[in-house]
Amino acid sequence: MLADAAARSRAEALAKQDWGSEKLGVGTHAAYLWCPQGILESSIVLAIAKQLGDAATSRNWATITKLHALTRV
Numbered sequence: 001m002l003a004d005a006a007a008r009s010r011a012e013a014l015a016k017q018d019w020g021s022e023k024l025g026v027g028t029h030a031a032y033l034w035c036p037q038g039i040l041e042s043s044i045v046l047a048i049a050k051q052l053g054d055a056a057t058s059r060n061w062a063t064i065t066k067l068h069a070l071t072r073v
Contacts, residue, residue: 001030007055014051019044031056 023034035042
């Protein structure tokens, strides 16, 4: 999740770079990272962390689906 418009703008700047097999997409409220080698080996995760710091939080897909299920109760 992106904290504000400034964080979104910084994420959009990163999305314009070539990340090889890794991918970065930026939506209205969130940035989406594809890290086929895992987050521990990811250069894009490091770049996002440096660029956004506390202006973003992260969740893996399993957590997202669990949170979504809670809203459907």
